[in-house]
Amino acid sequence: MDIEIDYKIGVGGSATVVKKGMEFNFELEEFDENQYADIGLKITGDYDCAIDDIYNRNSLPDLSDVGDNLTLEEYNNIFNNLQLDILNSIESELKSMCE
Numbered sequence: 311m312d313i314e315i316d317y318k319i320g321v322g323g324s325a326t327v328v329k330k331g332m333e334f335n336f337e338l339e340e341f342d343e344n345q346y347a348d349i350g351l352k353i354t355g356d357y358d359c360a361i362d363d364i365y366n367r368n369s370l371p372d373l374s375d376v377g378d379n380l381t382l383e384e385y386n387n388i389f390n391n392l393q394l395d396i397l398n399s400i401e402s403e404l405k406s407m408c409e
Contacts, residue, residue, distance in 0.1 A: 311327060311328070311329045311405065311408065312327070312328040312329075313325065313326070313327050313328075313401050313404055313405070314326045314327075315338075315397055315400055315401060315404075317338050317393075317396065317397060317400060318393075319365070319370070319389070319392065319393055319396065320340070321340075322337070322338045322339045322340050322351075323337075323338045324336060324337055324338060325338060325353075325400065325404055327404050327405075327407075327408045329408055334355065334356040334357070334408055335355045335356060336353050336354065336355035336356065336357075336404070337352075337353075337354050337355055338351055338352070338353060338400065339351070339352045339354070340352075340364075341360075343362060343363070347366050347367035347368045348362075348363050348366055349363075349364055349365050349366065349367060350362045350363065350364055351364040351396075351399075351400070353400070353403060353404070353407070357407045357408070359403060359407060361399060361400070361403055364396055364399060364400075365392055365395075365396055369392060370388065370389060370392065371385055371388060373385065
């Protein structure tokens, strides 16, 4: 099974799963679950589902803190680690959906 994911925090994206010559296409759309910064992710396409609490906006430091409370490198590390966690969650969900 080959999985390609194009996703950006705050933007959403798309994904493609290729399994045994069949291709499944998905759109990834973020949604605010409860007005408390909890973000979920709608996966729509050949199959549909949602991942609740994919991240919390408050888990990202404010970019304006760079220079005062943290370095740009620290900010990027936090952002990149969160992005990687989200991509792993999306990949896991797509694998289970397309088995």
